Amino acid sequence: MSPDNVALHCRNLSVRFGGVMALCDVDFRVVQGTITALIGPNGAGKTTLLNVVSGLVECCSGTVGLLGQDMTRVPAWARAQAGVVRTFQNLEVFTTMSVLENVMTGAHRDVRYGVLGALFKTPRYFLEERRCRALAEEKLEFVGLFAERSLPAWELPYGRQRLLELARALAAQPQILLLDEPAAGLNTRETQALAGLIRRIRDELNITVAIVEHDMELIMRISDAVTVLHFGQVIASGAPFEIQKNPEVIAAYLGEDAR
Amino acid sequence: MSSTLRQLTPVAAFFLLVLATPFLLRHDYYYLSILTMAGIFAIIVLGLNLLLGFAGQISLGHGALFGIAAYTTAVLTGTYGLPLAVGAVSGVGLTALVAMLIGMPVLKLKGYYLAMATLGFGLIVYIFFNEAIGLTGGPSGFVGIPVLEVFGFVFDSDLSYFYLVWSMVAVALLTSLNLIHSKYGRALMALHISETAAQSMGINIARHKLFVFVLSSVYAGIAGVLYAHYLNFVAPSSFGFHFSVQLITMVVLGGMASLWGGIAGAVFLTVMPEFLRFYENLEVIIYGLILILCMMFLPKGLAGGVCKLLSNVRRRFGREP
Amino acid sequence: MDLASLLQFLASGLTVGSTYGLAALGFTIIFNTTGIINFAQGEFVMLGGILAVVFMHWLDPGLPAAILLAVVATTLVGLLMERLTIRPVRNASAINLIIVTIGVSITIRGLVMLFWGKDTYVLPAFSGMAPIHLLGATIIPQSLWILGIAVVVLALLKGFFSRTIFGRAMLACSFEPRAARLVGISVERMVMASFMLSAFVGAVGGVILTPLTMTSYDVGVLLGMKGFAACILGGLGNPFGAAAGGLILGILEAFGAGLVSSAYKDAIAFVVILGILLWKPSGLFGVPDTERV
Numbered sequence: 001m002s003p004d005n006v007a008l009h010c011r012n013l014s015v016r017f018g019g020v021m022a023l024c025d026v027d028f029r030v031v032q033g034t035i036t037a038l039i040g041p042n043g044a045g046k047t048t049l050l051n052v053v054s055g056l057v058e059c060c061s062g063t064v065g066l067l068g069q070d071m072t073r074v075p076a077w078a079r080a081q082a083g084v085v086r087t088f089q090n091l092e093v094f095t096t097m098s099v100l101e102n103v104m105t106g107a108h109r110d111v112r113y114g115v116l117g118a119l120f121k122t123p124r125y126f127l128e129e130r131r132c133r134a135l136a137e138e139k140l141e142f143v144g145l146f147a148e149r150s151l152p153a154w155e156l157p158y159g160r161q162r163l164l165e166l167a168r169a170l171a172a173q174p175q176i177l178l179l180d181e182p183a184a185g186l187n188t189r190e191t192q193a194l195a196g197l198i199r200r201i202r203d204e205l206n207i208t209v210a211i212v213e214h215d216m217e218l219i220m221r222i223s224d225a226v227t228v229l230h231f232g233q234v235i236a237s238g239a240p241f242e243i244q245k246n247p248e249v250i251a252a253y254l255g256e257d258a259r
Numbered sequence: 260m261s262s263t264l265r266q267l268t269p270v271a272a273f274f275l276l277v278l279a280t281p282f283l284l285r286h287d288y289y290y291l292s293i294l295t296m297a298g299i300f301a302i303i304v305l306g307l308n309l310l311l312g313f314a315g316q317i318s319l320g321h322g323a324l325f326g327i328a329a330y331t332t333a334v335l336t337g338t339y340g341l342p343l344a345v346g347a348v349s350g351v352g353l354t355a356l357v358a359m360l361i362g363m364p365v366l367k368l369k370g371y372y373l374a375m376a377t378l379g380f381g382l383i384v385y386i387f388f389n390e391a392i393g394l395t396g397g398p399s400g401f402v403g404i405p406v407l408e409v410f411g412f413v414f415d416s417d418l419s420y421f422y423l424v425w426s427m428v429a430v431a432l433l434t435s436l437n438l439i440h441s442k443y444g445r446a447l448m449a450l451h452i453s454e455t456a457a458q459s460m461g462i463n464i465a466r467h468k469l470f471v472f473v474l475s476s477v478y479a480g481i482a483g484v485l486y487a488h489y490l491n492f493v494a495p496s497s498f499g500f501h502f503s504v505q506l507i508t509m510v511v512l513g514g515m516a517s518l519w520g521g522i523a524g525a526v527f528l529t530v531m532p533e534f535l536r537f538y539e540n541l542e543v544i545i546y547g548l549i550l551i552l553c554m555m556f557l558p559k560g561l562a563g564g565v566c567k568l569l570s571n572v573r574r575r576f577g578r579e580p
Numbered sequence: 581m582d583l584a585s586l587l588q589f590l591a592s593g594l595t596v597g598s599t600y601g602l603a604a605l606g607f608t609i610i611f612n613t614t615g616i617i618n619f620a621q622g623e624f625v626m627l628g629g630i631l632a633v634v635f636m637h638w639l640d641p642g643l644p645a646a647i648l649l650a651v652v653a654t655t656l657v658g659l660l661m662e663r664l665t666i667r668p669v670r671n672a673s674a675i676n677l678i679i680v681t682i683g684v685s686i687t688i689r690g691l692v693m694l695f696w697g698k699d700t701y702v703l704p705a706f707s708g709m710a711p712i713h714l715l716g717a718t719i720i721p722q723s724l725w726i727l728g729i730a731v732v733v734l735a736l737l738k739g740f741f742s743r744t745i746f747g748r749a750m751l752a753c754s755f756e757p758r759a760a761r762l763v764g765i766s767v768e769r770m771v772m773a774s775f776m777l778s779a780f781v782g783a784v785g786g787v788i789l790t791p792l793t794m795t796s797y798d799v800g801v802l803l804g805m806k807g808f809a810a811c812i813l814g815g816l817g818n819p820f821g822a823a824a825g826g827l828i829l830g831i832l833e834a835f836g837a838g839l840v841s842s843a844y845k846d847a848i849a850f851v852v853i854l855g856i857l858l859w860k861p862s863g864l865f866g867v868p869d870t871e872r873v
Contacts (some may be wrong), residue, residue: 055458080461092456094449096516105449107487109441109461115470117436118441125441132442172460362856371617375812378859379850386847400646500805504619511679540694547687551588554679555669 006054006065007008007032007176007208013062015232022048023059030176030225035209036178037219037240040229043250046212047089049229050180053210054081054086067175083111083175087165087182089212095154099145102153102164103136106171110135113247139167143197159190168198170205177201179211183218191215193215195222220244228252269519270433277425281418288417290533295489296415298424298481304509304521305431312516313439315451316366319496319503323384324476326498328354328483330388330395333404333493339561340396341407345487350487351480358476359469365568366468381503388495400494405436407488420489427485428522431478435518447471448516486525503563512553513560520562527561584716589834595723595792597830598730599625602785603807604822606739606778613753613765613774616677619786620661620685622804624779627654628786629795630692633701643704651783657688657798658779670771685800686821692797703790726788733784740817750774807830813853815866824865827851 008030015023023045030036038046047140051057053064054109055076063072066084074082084137084220085106094102104111111132117125140146143163148156162182179198183191195218219226220240227237230252236243243249279570284290303325310316331353332346389394395401407414407423414420438444450457450464458464487493505528513524531549535542557564603625610618635641641649661771665680672680680842706725711718740747753760753770761767785803786795793799810829814821829849836848 056455056459073278075458075463077458077461077463080459084462086459088456088459092453092459094452094456096452097445097448101445105445105457106460108442108446113442115474118438118443121437129441134321201453365854368857368861371816372812372857372861372863374617375809376854379809379854382805382850383847386844390843498800508679508682511675515675540692543690543693544687545690545692547683547685550683550686551665551680554672554676554683555665558672558676559670 005032007067008210009065010053011048011063011065013019013049013052013064014060015045015052015057016060021232023052026062026229026232028234028237029209029226030210032208033202033206034209034224035198035222036225036227037223038210038212038227038229039214039216039219039243043231044228044229045232046217047180048232050086050178050210050212054084054178058123064202080172080174083173084178085169085172085174085176086178086195087169087180089180089184091158091161091165092154093153093161093164093168097153098149099151099153099156099164100133100136100140100149101138103167103171104132106139106168107132107135108172113163135173136167137169139170142170142200143167144193159186162190162194163187163197170201170207174207176208179209179213181212181214183213184214191218194218198222201205263367270429270436273365273432277422281421291417291421293530293533294526295421295424297526298421298428299486299489300509300529301428301522301525302424302431302482302485303479303506304513304525305428305435305518306475306516307506307550308510308513308516308521309435309438310446310471310475311510312449312514312521313444314468316468316472317370317372317374317507318472318475319507320361320381320384320441321475321502321506322498322500322503323482324354324358324479325486325502326384326388326493326495327357328480329487329498330494332484333401333487334394336488337401337404343531347484350484351477354476354480354483355473358473358578362469362472366465366472367533373545378500378503381500386548388498395495398426398495400491400492402492404487404491404493406491407485414488424485424489427481431481432518434514434520439518440570443467459495508550511560512550512557514562515560517560517562523561523565585838587715587717589720589838590831591717591723593831593834594827595726595830597810597827598727598823599785599789599803599826599828600806600810601823601826602730602733602781603803604810604826605734605765605819606782606785607751607807607811608819608822609774609778609781610818611811613750614666614677616674616681617808618775618778619678619681619804620688621778621782621807622800622802624654624658624782624800625690625789625803625807626692626797626800627657627779628783628795629790630696630701630786631702631783631800632787632790633703633795634696636703643706647787650787651780654783654786655780658775658777659772661779662775666771666775667768670768679816681845685804689797689800696797698797700794700796701790702794703787705791706788720792721827722788722792722821723846726792728741729784729788730823733781737781737819741793746773766860809850809853813856813863815863818867821863821865825863828864830868 006029010026010028013023013026026049028049038049040140041045050074052059055074063070067082068080071079094105113124113128137146137149140149145160145163145167153164156254175189183194186194198209198224202209223240226240226243227239228235228243228249235248235252236246280294281291303321306316307321310318328350334341334352335341335349336346361380365373368376389398414423446457446467449460449462450467454464509524509528510521512528514520519541532542532546535545538545591812603621605619606621606624628650631653634645635646635649636643660685665684666677704736705722707721709720711720741751749765750770750773753767806829810825811822813828814825832849832852833845837845840848
């Protein structure tokens with residue numbers, strides 16, 4: 001695999017919280033145009049790794065390469081502007097805004113007018129707001145939330161809020177989308193729909209997806225590659241069917257069940 | 260655009276009310292001057308509401324920012340006899356500059372720590388006003404600030420100043436309304452609810468906080484200039500901790516994140532003490548009690564109370580809210 | 581700077597600082613059970629001092645009894661405040677509750693002004709005014725009283741929070757109110773107790789300070805502000821930090837006044853506090869809050 005089609009490449013990442021080694025010398029790569037899953041038992045450091053990639057947690061050592069650039073020291077907002085956008089395990093919906101405004105907030109970096117344009121509502125403002133609104137509506141349509149667009153976000157049921165986060169992230173027009181347990185709290189039918197949606201994100205929108213998830217069935221069905229973390233270390237990575245047979249992975253999961 | 264129209268209707272009504280007020284008051288200059296003061300405070304409150312109500316960042320230093328503008332124009336026009344335009348522009352400009360220099364380090368702090376830091380800033384400025392007697396006149400105040408004059412028109416009557424101040428309130432209101440319906444407004448509300456999510460959407464939190472802090476200081480600066488040239492006299496006691504707390508109270512009492520509410524809060528808290536004058540010794544107690552009761556029974560402030568009342572009325576008459 | 585003036589500054593700094601520390605403790609106690617800053621804390625301090633004076637003049641029961649009455653009365657004011665203004669709206673947002681406490685502080689000031697005017701009152705010193713000379717520094721006996729009583733209150737509070745069931749329960753509901761309720765702790769009772777306790781601590785501070793600095797209806801504003809500064813400096817929520825913050829603030833002021841200028845002593849103290857906050861955004865002994873993602 002040539003390095004220029006690797007969208008995300010973490011090398012030798014280590015993260016320490018107090019005395020605890022949350023991540024230890026982790027290598028993680030996501031090839032452009034794939035859905036790559038990050039799995040592992042509870043407390044393996046999956047979310048921490050996602051936080052390091054998105055810039056919310058700083059690593060003690062190692063590098064984070066995104067879209068061919070070293071972004072280890074780049075702040076979270078700048079990574080998002082560069083095209084690396086994420087969703088959250090515990091929903092972080094902007095509850096007081098409407099559904100549409102939430103998604104329009106996602107398109108923040110793409111709306112081009114200055115402060116004066118906003119204060120005095122210049123023609124540029126109207127033009128750009130209309131474009132932003134159209135973009136947001138398109139993303140809402142994509143995830144199937146268009147009908148609820150003018151509701152306040154807090155009124156949406158849990159499963160719909162998850163979709164809202166997804167639409168908001170898509171409105172940022174990412175090149176890499178990081179999903180942190182998108183199926184948590186969803187019922188079987190919603191999870192099924194989500195699987196289809198994530199595939200469409202890859203195929204129709206050409207977005208590279210890295211996904212942290214507990215739902216093995218979902219992972220095995222949609223991902224092109226899987227990396228397994230255990231106690232902050234990578235114990236395996238490869239195609240889903242290889243991972244399923246990997247004795248070390250099985251032991252890690254069994255170990256968790258036995259506990 | 261219909262949404263713009265819907266926004267403009269209340270603004271137009273507001274304009275008419277402002278125009279009519281002097282006639283409704285039968286040109287009673289005492290009340291007119293109180294309302295002029297209320298207007299000056301409303302300008303600060305509009306900015307502070309953007310900061311506190313929308314972006315969720317507290318400031319107990321806005322009294323001081325207001326004072327910096329007032330003293331700057333006072334000293335430049337009063338002591339050095341510079342043109343009013345220079346005083347006004349430097350007053351607002353210096354306020355914004357100070358806000359930027361203070362805001363850059365201080366806005367990294369959160370909640371009560373931010374409150375403490377801005378309080379400390381306010382106190383330091385307040386002490387400076389008191390002690391730099393050669394510049395400010397010290398505790399007894401600065402006298403001899405010239406009357407405002409714009410393009411040859413002299414604002415020396417209460418009526419003309421009333422209209423001037425309230426036109427500025429209207430401008431501040433319109434620009435604030437515009438701002439909250441823009442990407443900046445969305446970004447501010449977003450970082451209020453979740454800084455994590457906001458920065459993950461590509462919003463530079465530090466920059467947006469600084470922006471809204473400086474913008475609100477510009478509003479406070481404009482108010483400061485208007486204040487200095489209205490009273491032609493300034494004293495440190497108007498810009499202390501008490502006043503900063505009162506500004507916060509105006510925002511919360513009016514209704515957090517409601518720009519109209521903020522104006523109502525400013526007017527209410529400025530006008531009320533004038534009515535309480537009749538009760539002499541009980542004045543302070545009644546003021547305190549009204550504050551307590553309002554906050555206890557109108558949790559969303561005056562704006563929330565009015566909204567609730569309106570929707571009740573609508574339900575009564577069988578119309579959909 | 582010679583040893584004598586160093587000692588002198590230190591002594592006056594510690595004296596004033598321990599009353600700031602007591603005010604700061606009051607803030608901390610209420611913050612820990614409710615998450616709000618009680619703007620009426622300074623009024624508790626003021627009430628302690630002024631009520632002691634009032635009881636002395638009216639009933640003339642002797643100084644110790646007057647002090648006791650004043651402290652008890654202020655504690656009752658704390659109870660009343662919680663019952664009447666906080667409990668009925670306990671689910672309101674923090675900022676609303678804070679404005680309520682501002683209203684309470686204004687009302688208390690208004691009442692004191694109504695009954696006893698704007699005059700300045702003195703309380704006799706606990707054991708005479710004959711200064712003690714120590715290594716060239718002059719120390720007023722009242723200073724020793726202030727330091728001693730502050731230390732005793734601090735020690736008692738420490739014992740209360742770490743040894744008694746009630747005190748531990750109070751700490752528990754500061755960490756996790758829902759969990760506290762689940763294990764059968766009545767959060768309402770804890771909030772009520774915290775208002776009484778912080779009124780008590782504030783009143784003690786007011787009573788011991790009054791012989792040294794005199795009192796009037798409006799001294800609470802400044803003392804409250806200093807107490808708030810002290811508990812932020814020490815790290816909000818940490819009682820030890822609050823006390824330490826008070827002492828540091830007092831010492832800063834004393835040295836600022838002595839070495840630079842008494843007019844700018846507050847400014848100097850607050851510049852230092854600002855510097856410390858920028859260096860440690862959660863105060864000296866506070867735990868930085870880590871946002872969980």
